[in-house]
Amino acid sequence: MKLLADENMPFVQELFGDRAEVVTCPGRNLRPEQLRDVDVLLVRSITRVDAALLAQAERLSFVGTATIGYEHIDTDLLARRGIAFASAPGCNKVAVGDYVLAALLRVAEHKGWSLKDKTLGVVGVGNTGSEVAARARALGMKVLLCDPPKALQKTTAFVDLEQVLACDIVSFHVPLTREGEFPTWHLLDESAIDRLHGDQVLINACRGDVWDNESLLARQQSEAPLTLVMDVWEHEPDVLAALVPHVLLATPHIAGYSLEGKARGTFALYRAWCEQQQLGMHLTPEQLLPPSPIGAIHLHEAPDQALAARLVRLVYDIEQDDAAFRQALGQPGFFDRLRKQYPQRRELGSVQLSGVTGNGEALGFKV
Secondary structure, eight states, X not given: OEEEEETXXXXXHHHHTTXXXXXXXXXXXXXXXXXXXXXXXXXXXXXXXXXXXXXXXSSOOEXXXXXXXXXXXXHHHHHHHTOEEEOOTTTTHHHHHHHHHXXXXXXXXXXXXXXXXXXXXXXXXXXXHHXXXXXXXXXXXXXXXXXXXXXXXXXXXXXXXXXXXXXXXXXEOOOOOSSSSSOOTTSBOHHHHHHSXXXXXXXXXXOGGGBOHHHHHHHHTSSXXXXXXXXXXXXXXXXXXXXXXXXXXXXXXXXXXXXXXXXXXXXXXXXXXXXXXXXXXXXXXXXXXXOOSSOEEEESSOOOHHHHHHHHHHHXXXXXXXXXXXXXXXXXXXHHHHHHTOOOOOOGGGSEXXXXXXXXXXXXXBX
């Protein structure tokens, strides 16, 4: 059996190598002829799996994406061809929670804010949105939730988009959809951008095309620019370079790129494939991970906003990612190179807090 995987997926050899011949390649430019003799295809969000890509894939029996969303996969085509499919919902929600927490603390430092006095609006309340909401509440923030499809179920108190766009900080966590009752393409369009006031903060850690980047650039060049945190960009990997100087934190679609998150993503596909093949699993996600560089921290006082910022920076310094992005901006292939060469990043939960831990567990640490 032959398996082809995106080169940025870790632990593929460890999980699949004893049962399949594993080949890896760049996921951005995968070609149909590479799939001629492939039985299993494992991708990430940058690979569009459609009829064109699968035109020569006569042996293909399983496709997996190590991502939460799967708008890049033609699942109807796979079903028609009898090809099994799996995704990895929730695999990187903790990593995205870490990323947005780090961003919130950096924004607060930049603006001189006490986050307890601020309101966070979360657009899209699935796995990652719920995780982000929990971190914000741990900081003492008031959180408003916007999710029109879920609002139809009336199981939680939701607000509409206009209400959530009035919050001090708005964080987006929606899939990219262009059709249906609630399309998200350019959800933040020119008219929505124009209605925002200059002291607001916007965070995008979902899909770049959810924001109209050209309209954002026009707003940022006005007399009332917004504070922006952008991990994703319209038309990736082609970044609107003129927008970057007007962004507080700019990163190359790595919000979910913790080592733990990547391991969960690959493992979810391994589990699904083993079930399809009726095979037993011989490893767990925990067995794949090396020891954390920082094992434990003893606290003599409960984490307030300032101490939380110091603790988070010990594990994940978001400003290093921002600096690397700005330094590489404009170089050929810089976006994918930063993703491919992304340094090993551990989640906050890899560190155990002891002593006066306060809200440490709610912030994402182990206690």
